[in-house]
Structures are given as C-alpha cells and as structure tokens.
Amino acid sequence: MLFNVDAFYEAVNLVLSFETMMWLAVGVFIGVGVGAMPGLSASTGVALMLPLTFTMGQAPALGLLIGLYKGAIYGGSISAISFATPGTSEAAATVFDGHKMMQAGKGRKALLMALYASVTADFLSDVITVLVAPLLALVALQFGPSERFWLMVLAVCMLGALSGPHLAKGMLSAAIGLYIGTIGVDPISSVSRNTFDLWWLADGVHLVPMVIGVFAMGAMMEKAVEMVKKSQKASELGGSVKQMFSTSGEGVSWKEYISCWREMGIGLGIGTFVGMLPGLGSTVGAFLSYGVAKQAFPEKKIGTGRLEGIAAAEAGNNATVGPTLVPLLAFGIPGSAVAALIGAALMLQGATPGPRMFELFPTIIYSLFLILLIGNIFNLGIGRIFAFVYAKLGELPAPLLVPIVMLMAVIGSYSYENNPYDVIAMLFFGLLGYFMRVFKIPEAPLIITFLLAPQAEENLRRGLLINEGDWMAALFNSPLAVGLAIAVVVLTYVSSRMRMTERMQDIANQEKED
C-alpha cells in the first residue's frame, strides 16, 4: 500500500476542480447554517443532503458532505454564544463561557475565538487522520474473517455502551439495526428472508430512506409535537446580538489566540482520541476537553466568560471530525452516525469503505484527505464572513424550518431510486426515529449496526466455510480473534462503567451552579 503518485495527482485535479470547490463551499455554507439552527444537527443535514450526491462525481459528493459536517460542528457554537441555545449538542459546552462573553458585550470576540479554535483543531486532527488511517488499514489487511467479525462485534458493543446513559437502550438500538439489516436477501447465498411477505422488501431496506427517516423526519416530528403543544413566539433580536453585526466590535488579537494554545492542545488531543473511538462523538470531546482544561488551569477561571473555555470546548468538538473517519477507512466500521452516512455516500459511489479501499480506490482516499484539509480553509472563510449573519438563523421560526425539512425528506427518499415504497419506508423509520428520541434510545447504534450486519454475517459465514462448519474454530481460530472476543467483554463492561453522559451532566450542573 505504497503512496500512489498517479492517483494523488488525479485526486489533486479532481479536488481542485471548480465543481468540487463549489460543492465544498456549498457544503460548509449549508453546514454552518444547519449547525446554527437549534433543532438541526450534522447528522440531519448530512442525511438530507445524501440523495443530492447520487448525480455527482465522487469528489464533489465528498466535498458537499464533509463540508457540511465541518460547518455544522462549528455552526453549533453560533447560537450557543448568541442565545445560550446550542444549535447542536456538540456546542453545549461552549455556552458556559461563550454566552457570558456575549452578555458582557464581547460576542464578536467569542464567535471569532470559537471559529479559530475550531479550524485550528480540525486542521491538525485531519493531519493526524491522514497519517494514522493508512497505518491502521495496513494492520487491518492482516485480519481474517474471524478477526473482522470480532472487530465488528467489538465496535457495535462499544457503540451500544457509549452512545447514551443507558447501556440496555444502546444495545437495544444496535439489535434493532441488526434485525433490520437481515431483511432482504442474505449476503452469501442471495436467498430472500424476513420480508414480512412484502415484495418490495425482497431487496432489503434501503439505507437512504432509512437514514432520512431516522435522523431528519424523526427529529422534525419531535419538533412538530413541541410546536403544537406550545405556541411559538419568535424571540426578538436582542441588542446584544445586534452589536455582533457591527464590524467595529472587538475581534481576537493574535496574542489572545496564541494565549489559548494549551486549551486548544487539550481539545486537539482529547477530540482526536475520542473521535477515533466508536460511540463517543464530538459532544463528549467538547465536554471532556472543557472539563480537563478547567481543572488543569484553575487560575484562568474558565467558566466565567473566558476565551480559553471557548477554545477548549470548540477545539474538543471539531477535533473529532477527521478522526471519526479513521475506523471507517481503516476497518470499514463507522464510529459515528455521520461517519456511517459518509460511508453510505462512498458505497453509493461504488466504493465500499475499508482497508482495501486504499488499494482499490486510492484516488477517492486522497480526494477525501485533501477535502478534509481544504475544507478547513472554507470553514474559516465562510465562518469569518458570515458568522454574524448566521447568528440570525437561530431566530428562524421553527414553523418554517419543519415543513422544509419534511419536504426535503420526502423528495430525497423518493429521488434515491424513484421508488414510492422508499417514501413509505422513510415515513416508517421517521416514526421509529421519533419514538427512539422520545424514549431516549440512541439512533447511531441502529444505523451503524444496520450497515455492519451484512459484513458481519459474511465474515462469520466465510469463517464457517473455511473451517468446515466448526463454530469454535470459525470464531476463535487465532490468538487475535480470542483477544478481540475477550476485549468485547472487557471493553463493553469498562465503557459502560465510564458513565460518560453522567460526567458531562456533572460538568453542566456544576457550571449552572457556578
């Protein structure tokens, strides 16, 4: 898996084309807006945009989705700082210092610090991703069917254990995903099964309507219920927000930016590590970075409206963006919901994510790496120019937002294959996603296990074929397979005991008390 110079030049040409640059800019532009609007998340935005990528080339499609992802993670900080209402859960830790600065008339400074910290940590973590992913892929190529099977089981168990406060609910979500993944033909013999006697399920459940339903339609149903239950009153634009539109407002000096290097470093380290682990995600990255920075530097009084607090939280969440793709590229295992959606986009483009991708589709890999890096420049430019305009998006009345997203969900799921049954499937999964939200059952394990189910079955059955039907030999045919099986048990237990959500809650409660 040596560096392929020809493929790299091809990727450079593809990425630097007008089309890719335009879609990357569009992605970041939409993403920052999605992040700034409370109620929309990066996964909702990426799910809605997924159908648009069918007609695009590989590089423009990746540009749109990765740009949107990067923009959305940063965009959450805009409404967090402006209205103390984080646009996304990732930005919740930014509220503590960001909104206090806003109230003190330093909203412009806070927004710019959030942008600079986000872009710095994002860029550096992308460099780490570019270096680490190929090395891990080399390791993954040595794995046989048994090892790959256990690796998938390990990822699913970690996802279930870490995706929310309740282990049973996380595992339940994963089990639902596994069950849905068995609908349709089996991956080895192509025999139809589990179709509930519906002919249109013979082909299985399509990923696009499913992700649109679970992430977009489910979220909008929840929003619609809220609106029906209480009349929506558009909040008036406060004087403090208006001051951000003034170009004469106080910016961030180079000295101030550099003075936050330790906090950004903490965010980079924690965010990168957390991003690579399946299940944790950017919200945990932000809260952990914030908590560690606050404990490490008590003299800086983080939590009282300090730039350092914003830097730690924003670096912590944006540093997860690139690394969350590492398990996807190295092992073919998406570590988060958005990584699963980007993996789905790659599959729709004809490239199955995994270690073989580095050999079979080096141009796509190099394009993806370049887009990850260049996307930060767009994020910086668009965030710098439009952040203060996006602050107004937080006031966009939800009655306008909800019908638009629902309309996009219907069109997107239908245009995937011009199949009306996909609309039915999307609406069904919308209901499922809605009830999962109400009952606080995490959605990510469902989608990721759904994606992994056919691969897991294929690997297990290949192992059985190689070992002539001997289950013990198929499951534990090497010390590595045994080690991974033990790791499944140990890591699931340990990760469930870590109680990440409770720790984040403790930090949030402590800040409220302060």
Add this chain to the structure above:
Amino acid sequence: MANHSADGESRGNWIRTNRGIGAVLVGIVVLLLIYLSTEEWVYQTLRDGFRLGFFSVFAAFTMLACAIVLLFDGQKDEVIEDVARAGKWEFIVPVIVVAVCFGYFKVAWEIDFLLVTPVMMAIGTYALGVRPITTAIIAGVIMTITIYGLFWAIGIELPTNLFSF
C-alpha cells in the same frame, strides 16, 4: 437532563418509567418472535450449513434481553422528561405527519409539484404557527421555488405535469 429520578409507581405513572417502556417492548418483541417462529425461512439450512434465520432470531432475542434488562436494572424507575410530559399529541401529531406527507407525495407526483407544494407548505407553516396567512403563502411559494431550483441544479427533475419548462 434527560432523565430524572422519580418514583413513577407511587404516582401511578408506572407506564412512563423505563420499566413501563421495557414492558411494552417485551410485548412487541414477543410478537416478533412469534412471527419468526411461524416462518419457514427461519429454519431453512443453506448449503454452507448456516441457518437462514440465525441473525434475525439472534437480533430478536438480543432485543428481548435488552427489554427485560430495562424492567429490572438500576434505572428501572426513572422517568424520562419527554415521556413524563407526554400526552395525546405525542401520538397524534406523528400519525398526522405521516398521513399528510404520504398524501402530499401521492398528490404532488400525480398532479404537479409546483402546484401542490406551495399550497401544502402554506398550510403546513400556518398550522405550525406562522401568521398572518399571507406570510405563510409567500413562504410556501419561496420554499417551493428554492427547493425545485436546488434539485433542478443537481439534475434531479421533480414532477411538473402542468407547469413543464
């Protein structure tokens, strides 16, 4: 934030606790297992010796195990805030949304996207609280044109049976 410790049973809200949710889920999964037990493909053995229904049955039993854990684990009496506040609207609104979306899809693709969508958008935004009605109508028209333009730009044609360009 999401959960608050409350003795749901003492307030007669047993069904709103994790235990209540678990009980409902156990019922649903048992029905699923009954369905699986009646299906022939579940027992079909393939040429490689693998049971076709292995993963489906495994997934269903895992769901059952998780639902049972919800009945008995340390968080069994916790009530989720959203569930605690839930009333009839939590069930009615999603059903209405599904019906309206499907009805809209059938009508828009049968008649004309550009004709049906502004009307639906205006009704939707008005129903969700946009006032006055003229704002809802203008918003409906603008949203329709924007979305049509977006999909047209990327080469996806939406049905325009009456207004064809």
